Amino acid sequence: MLNERSLSAVPDCSECPIRHRAVCARCESDELEKLEQIKYYRKFEAGQSIIWAGDRMDFVGSVVSGIATLSQAMEDGRTQMVGLLLPSDFVGRPGRNVAAYDVVATTDVVMCCFRRAPFEDMMQRTPHIAQRLLEMTLDELDAAREWMLVLGRKTAREKIASLLSIIARRDATLNMRGPETGVVVFDLPLTREAMADYLGLTLETVSRQISALRKDGVIELEGKRHVTVPDMSRLMEEAGDDADGGLLV
């Protein structure tokens, strides 16, 4: 936290790992230059809160690396996660100065931030930014609606399988082991409690269902976090999705 703004040097946008997926993805080099002038980096440690719901929010930004969660809490303490922020995901809403949700760093997180006023200014004059933000927001809306089906209609086992297959699919593109065998290996980026918050379950139920999926051979576990999926289509079936549906995405 102390050296929030002192990353040895602010890296060049052209070398940024999220250059082609973040809100700046469509920017031409001249537009990128302008963004470069107003950007700054912030680092957050695992477990640290990035923003509290209701707080004044004077910046927006993109997750560069690490994982953060977006969640909503009721007064009595019940909480529901409403978003999982991965690298390139955008935080904050242009035009709104109060945070609507709690944002918490799950792992160490680096964010590329912009003060709100200059960014909104720039968005007005740069359709490429607004266009990309619209596209990203539409994707998030689709994801949220997909999740509503999970929360409203799936059983605990299906919920776990759904979450695992989403994480697996994301990693599949990178860490495919044995091309076309359908085997996927990954580490869970979430605690059992965070998974429970995501799925609208208790942590005990999450634990039990994971054990059950292991016992039934749907997944294999090494330690508590390292997961092997021997047969992706089997996992998708357990999730209650059409096993073919995954290819669409």
Place this chain on the structure above:
Amino acid sequence: MLNERSLSAVPDCSECPIRHRAVCARCESDELEKLEQIKYYRKFEAGQSIIWAGDRMDFVGSVVSGIATLSQAMEDGRTQMVGLLLPSDFVGRPGRNVAAYDVVATTDVVMCCFRRAPFEDMMQRTPHIAQRLLEMTLDELDAAREWMLVLGRKTAREKIASLLSIIARRDATLNMRGPETGVVVFDLPLTREAMADYLGLTLETVSRQISALRKDGVIELEGKRHVTVPDMSRLMEEAGDDADGGLLV
């Protein structure tokens, strides 16, 4: 259906009831003229399906009047409503030619449609449209996330109270009876089954919880659809929301 395009005359945009809330809200009169040239109306009867998920979709549009629902189905028949489309809400996603959800008219519905290609064209050249669509999409995303909390963490009674308070709040602005008394009167636009689909419940549970709220004096019923809320803040408490939260919206 037969006279889909033969509404006596296509009304002028300047007299359109959703002129100031739909995607066209920010358009200047010259922009509006261009939209006017490519728009057409379609009518759907109550109960009729507007689009099936997976169908090719060659238009986008706004709900002008009536109510429609957006829902997702699993193969075994379980369904989850993921959106409630009210006048001014937008249907379809620019850039996508296949419908992602089922859209069904709950009441008679009139839509103001545009063929996709010309509309996307126009969106490219008219920032006012893209800006408004972004704003609307962000609002929908907020609503979807709010709903995730309802689906994931609220009890059946709280779910019903949440739905009622949303409908009540929407009507409150129009039909306020006795200003400041907190009394709100409205008609439910949904069947018990549709409410169940929205809330991730069964229709029996919906019925039971409505009866319970009536017995406890939280709501009054005339017939099955006409609802009186004698004390809005009481209803909000039952919904598990901060009773003050409503003023923010």
Place this chain on the structure above:
DNA sequence: GCTCGGCCTTGACGCAGATCAAGAAAAGGC
């Protein structure tokens, strides 16, 4: 008028998942 079909209510019962509780297994901290 009567009957039919859609919509809704209510009761009885069972089960999936919550709750309560105890302890095991890692992960730090010193």
Place this chain on the structure above:
DNA sequence: GCCTTTTCTTGATCTGCGTCAAGGCCGAGC
């Protein structure tokens, strides 16, 4: 190394909601 804390697992019991079933209400059609 040991001790504390966090994270996870598993068991026992409870309960809210789903499921199955029967019947009421009301508008539409004849």
